[in-house]
Amino acid sequence: MIDFKGAHFPQSVILFAVYFYVRYGVSYRDLEEIMAERGVMVDHATLNRWVVKYSPLAARAAQKRKTKTADSWRMDETYVKVRGEWVYLYRAVDRDGQTFDFILSEKRDTKSAKKFFANALHNNCIPKRITIDQSRSNAAGIKEINKMFKRLRIPVTIDTVRSKYLNNIIEQDHRFIKRLTRPTLGFKSFASAAATLAGIETANMIRKGQLGPSTSGFRQFAELAV
Structure with a gap:
């Protein structure tokens, strides 16, 4: 459950604004005008605070409620600009394109890859194989996870598959993320x-x-707060 204690606007208004921003890629000033058209007078700075505060909470709830995914992962990273510098969004989907996990990192190295895999394994089942491109750091990250399994005497070894062709599915999935981040012209903070x-x-x-079939994406997003 997401706590809205202390908020000066109704929960439904806050969730509508957050969902509209993260789903449709509008600017905060455009969203301010959209909310005004609906009779809600709220400035763009407040809208930004809502998105930053409530988006991670909704994401945490979504991880717990998402449907079961396949045990074959496609993993890759894409780029996002923060304070004029490129940072790395590590992402993984299954063979059907369903999202497993994601994490933003300031660096692209073995340590970052290992952190991503550890986080993804914490939130999901252990995969049989992970398909990556030719990234050495990602391959090393999987190797470190397998070493950890061995130390913990977990009788599992994750296979690494290197194939740019098989990874097309996640590269296509990056497009949705990039389309929504492009209007921001970069973020001001990590x-x-x-x-x-x-x-x-x-x-x-x-x-x-x-999160299951539904005729309303907003309704499903709002249900994450319950």
């Missing part, structure tokens, strides 16, 4: 970027039907 991207990924999961 924390703001991570929070907003969590909301965008959640909206993407809803669009894919990972």
